[in-house]
Amino acid sequence: MKTYLEALESYPRSAEAKFLNGGEGDCGVTERRHIYAYVEELQLIGKGANRWEEQFFLGVDDEAAVTYPKVGLPQSLREEFQHLVEIFGQRVLADRLSIARGTLSKLLRGQTVRFGKRHLSQLRRQLAEVRADADESAATRERARAAIADLIAREGLQAVAAKLDINVSNLSKMARRRRPICEAVAERVSKLERYVP
Amino acid sequence: MGHALRFGVYQLRQAGTLKEAGIFHAPDIDFKDKEMLEAYARANQLEFMTRDEFVEDVFFEKGYAFRATIVGFNLPFDLSRLAISHAAARGNQFGGFSLKLSEHKWRPRVQIKHLSRKSAMMRFAAPFQWRHSRSGLKRGRKQPVERGSFVDLNTLATALFSRSFKLSTLSKFLKVPTQKEDTDEHGKALTHSYIQYAVDDVQASWECYGQLLARFQALELRDLGPHDVYSEASLGKGYLNSFNIKPWRDVQTCPASMVALILSTYFGGRSEVRIRLQRRQVVLCDFLSMYPTVCTLMGLWWFVVADGMTWRDATEDAKKLLRETTLAEIQRQDTWRKLTVLVRVKPDRDVFPVRADYDGSGQPTIGANYLSADGSLWFTLADCLAAKLLSGKEPEVLEALVFEPGPLQSGLQPITLSGHAARTIDPSKEDFYKRLIEWRQEVKRARDAASGAEWETLDAEQNALKIAANATSYGIFVEIIVEEVSNKVRLRVHHATGEPFELSGKKCEKPGRYFHPLLATLITGAARLMLATAERLVADNGLEWAFCDTDSMAIAKPEVTGRAEFLERVDNIVRWFVDLNPYAFEGSILKVEDVNFRLDDTKAPEPLYCWCVSAKRYALFNIDEHGKPVLRKASQHGLGHLRAPYDDKNPAKGLPAPATKLSNIGVELWQHDLWWIIVEADLGGSTDVNLDYHEALARPAVSRYGATSPRLLSWLDGYNSTRSYAEQVKPFGFLLAFLAKDDFITEVVLDGTEASRTWTKPKPIAPYHKDTREALLQVRDRKDQRRQSHLRN
Structure with missing residues (x-):
């Protein structure tokens, strides 16, 4: 069990997450954050103080919150998932978002998936991180796609597929933008390119 | 009574006269204890009986049958000690307990x-017997269920005085003849003094009840009994009911989409830290009765007494107001009358409450x-004005709706507060909030000039007026009761x-009796505008602020500014708000709090x-001649x-005692010491x-x-399952x-068993024991009681 000492250890420097410059190591004037709201993705909540007193003494209880999750995913979020899947592939995206591939697949098909409040919040945070990486990753993959097309033109589809250890059909789809290029393939292409005069 | 019933004491009174008093005991009480109790009862002419006899012959035959008022301090605890079993209540009492007292x-x-x-909420359930007469049924009459009348002194005192009590502190506060003393003999061997303590406890409860009842009846609230009071809000609703004001939802059917729109604009008070982890000299200021004051400035009382409200498009007016409003306009009271407006905007880097x-905890804050x-x-609209004041940029208005009160309700009745003829108010002619604050100010002035018993009487009066103003001016308008039901409902x-959509859930939100979300959102919006105005004035005067909380702001002195200059500029800000005083008395609605002055009551300012x-996490302090903090x-x-x-x-060795009463500082001793150490x-x-x-x-x-x-209670099922009912929690x-420690999961993985790898961080609980070490022997995870042995390790 935590002792009072341990429970209070961080109290003198408790972070203030509402604002910038509010981290445990920060001091001085806090600054306002810039929040961007996707109106369709707003979470609908009811009474915020439900069972407040009980949670105050016994700790946060996710089940106490009154929430009204919209049925299914907002269209904008689903489109974003599809966009990210194209960049990262389902497996990598599911890993990065810490959700099961089956769950991701359901989300993409527009089926209802219920998340706990805390889990949903975590998902949104991870999504923000993935978004940040997406642009950089998209550029890398685009370079890889161009390199694959170039290699196929010079050496032929079968030879490049053998060098990259990829199924011929999949490689062809990648070159024609019918299949996303995963990180591993992009890495192999970049290695291969280094040896190409 | 302890956790398991040993013995209890009761009094039976009729119209205040003591008719019977006695002691009852648990059936399995120790023989020696029983002898001692019996001897005490005989010597003091008290009835002596078993618990069963008390329940049957006194509680039911007299208390229930004669519809007596059942009074106690912390009554739910006492009633559950009398029970022989319990179950989860059903129907509209779902979430509560159903106690079985008799076989x-x-x-x-x-x-x-x-x-x-x-x-x-305490009441008798319907008895398991036919209660309707055949002749009555033929005439279409049914006998209502007798629900009884339960008065918990803890509840009534908290509502009347707006503060917490134990019976000992309540008896002291009310100065009743029998003072309840604290004891550490609970659960120990029975002594004569402990029996006397229990007898005094009941007498003190009765005397406190007499005092509380007198104070409650002095309020003269129509159709409200002491057993109907659950909080200050009950009193607030009682005042509105006494005026014969019909709730908004009774006089108007508002489309659900409009209620949703209004509620989407609702945010609570603003609580922020601006300068953190830096010691700054400050002046703490707060607004005079913020919520009643903004109600008066915006004329919201006329919504309360109106027969509904109307709304219409006011887009152009709102755009013009937003464009033309400056600080000088905000200083005019008539500007605030124009703020009963909700606005649809396209936020673009505008400062709005979000x-x-x-922090990723799943708990949203504002x-x-x-944005x-x-x-x-x-x-x-108040939030839009605040955004303009804070960023200098007007939000882009797309649409605006102005709300106006309908005609006055019919049948409104004047009331006289606390029997003072001079405090009679006609709700159709006067703003109730305004008059309450003015009367309170009068009483406070009289109190400050008085002393002794008169001071106390006047202080109680001003406190009652304060509670009346606070209880009627905000919370009841946004009261939402979350009912958790056993089966999912659509x-x-x-x-x-x-567009609206449907889903299934087990939580139903039901509006309270005087629910009026427009008033709630306008009130808190205006309060945020008031704070934003103060923030802007602070900046315009070359000052800074350290924190703000709903109706207060700690204005900070910049390093380069001298103290005299600082105080003068603060005074400028305070005086700016004089023009916004809507009351008959003079002065600013922004006040410099007492904490800014010396402790010796000389009213001399002290840094x-x-x-x-x-x-919300801060400490305010002076620095003594040795350079040590003195917490205020x-x-x-x-x-x-x-x-x-x-x-x-x-107490902690080497730390100074608090310089003033802990209740003035607002903390307990250990919290005082913690802050002292942090500041030091x-x-x-x-x-x-x-x-x-x-x-x-x-x-x-x-x-x-x-x-x-x-x-x-089910968290302790594992503990209770191996114990007799008497010994159970x-x-x-x-x-x-x-x-649980943060590294608990790591410890579990090191444990090496496959099952433990999947465990998440536990939430340990234990039955109460005064000695924490003893309690730890019974510790268990509240979600998974199998984990108790691991937790103990």
């Missing part, structure tokens, strides 16, 4: 549903931040950002310093849930705070809470909650 089926159960730490899960959106959102969700950690006000936020690890009987570390030039200043802090941190619902018995 006889025709005796009704007692249903208790917890509402808050200070209140519970409710978000900032911060005034720059942009890919669509439009609704806010109060819900239709209306919201401001799209006040502030140390802020985060929103500190926050309990983030600490209040923990039990005091030590008290004044075992800074004064000593250290960035590290050494919290190891009392041996008790090395003990497990613990919180205490009651098993107030079947769900909470019963409804409203206490449990202790501990905090």
